[in-house]
Amino acid sequence: MKALPIEAIRREFPNQWIVIEVVEAKDGAPFKGVVLKASNRRQEIIEEIGKNKGKKLFFFFSGITASPNTAFAL
DSSP states (O other): OOOEEHHHHHHHSTTOEEEEEEEEEETTEEEEEEEEEEESOHHHHHHHHHHTTTSOEEEEEOSOOOOTTOOOOO
16 A cells, blocks of 8 residues: 555544554654555554564554543553
């Protein structure tokens, strides 16, 4: 798959967990990447991350996001 901007990836894979290999960043944040895996199951994405050690990865959920004032504990 070719590299796409993050926003295009969000639109192409709605309401899914996604892991990408980052190929371009802007202001220190991922801007463009190649999709390695998209899934409704977060665990599948975690497994894919383990298979791609050494690469610059970014994973995220493309659905509804929380407000900037929300805190998370992982």
